[in-house]
Amino acid sequence: MVIIAPSILSADFAELQQDIALAEKAGAQWLHLDIMDGHFVPNLTIGPVVVAAIRTHAKLFFDAHLMIENPEKYLAAFAEAGADLICVHLETLKDPVKVLRQIKALGKKAGLAVNPDKKFADLQPYLPELDLALFMSVWPGFAGQKFIADCLPEIAKCRAYITDRRLPVDIEIDGGINRATAPAAIDAGVNVLVAGSAIYKAADPSAEIQHFISL
Numbered sequence: 001m002v003i004i005a006p007s008i009l010s011a012d013f014a015e016l017q018q019d020i021a022l023a024e025k026a027g028a029q030w031l032h033l034d035i036m037d038g039h040f041v042p043n044l045t046i047g048p049v050v051v052a053a054i055r056t057h058a059k060l061f062f063d064a065h066l067m068i069e070n071p072e073k074y075l076a077a078f079a080e081a082g083a084d085l086i087c088v089h090l091e092t093l094k095d096p097v098k099v100l101r102q103i104k105a106l107g108k109k110a111g112l113a114v115n116p117d118k119k120f121a122d123l124q125p126y127l128p129e130l131d132l133a134l135f136m137s138v139w140p141g142f143a144g145q146k147f148i149a150d151c152l153p154e155i156a157k158c159r160a161y162i163t164d165r166r167l168p169v170d171i172e173i174d175g176g177i178n179r180a181t182a183p184a185a186i187d188a189g190v191n192v193l194v195a196g197s198a199i200y201k202a203a204d205p206s207a208e209i210q211h212f213i214s215l
């Protein structure tokens with residue numbers, strides 16, 4: 001079954017509690033937290049203070065996507081704030097295994113994200129350390145961008161690899177996911193869909209969440 005992770009980047013930040021409650025009530029299991037530092041990506045969003053504040057209002061599984069440089073400095077803060085999974089970008093890491101093990105040592109699930117120009121082979125050495133592999137289908141930084149399909153063959157390779165070896169790793173896709181693009185992502189082997197503008201900019205966000213859950 002597909003997991004839908006609404007991305008709060010497209011939510012109304014003045015009504016965050018309400019938009020998160022909407023996702024929970026519509027049946028979403030995860031919430032995708034877009035953490036941006038203005039260095040790794042050209043945008044700034046939220047930090048652990050906001051994550052801790054929304055944690056008190058939501059039971060959803062918190063999927064914290066750290067689009068930040070030096071993520072190792074902030075792992076403990078996001079863990080303490082209530083993230084359930086902490087996903088770091090391969091592009092930001094000198095020693096990925098060390099950082100992934102630090103996340104696990106904090107009692108959290110560990111994810112590794114790759115930008116759209118990366119191949120499955122770039123991520124494959126780290127799969128034994130991972131709970132989640134995140135393939136970006138846009139360049140990280142902003143919601144509402146056009147889906148980049150180049151990641152689909154890489155996702156298919158990843159799905160085949162983890163199925164053959166029975167690795168307990170989720171495959172997530174993030175960027176440009178909507179009613180038109182989600183089926184191809186699922187066909188390629190994705191089981192966690194992140195969607196931002198397709199949900200929160202829709203006339204009926206709950207109906208969009210329920211549509212993704214039904215795929």
Ligand SMILES: O=C(CO)[C@@H](O)[C@H](O)COP(=O)(O)O
Pocket residue numbers: 007009010032034065138139140141142143144145174175176177194195196197198
């Ligand atoms: O991390 C990011 C963008 O960097 C995403 O999570 C976007 O927020 C997804 O938004 P849509 O592409 O679905 O509108």
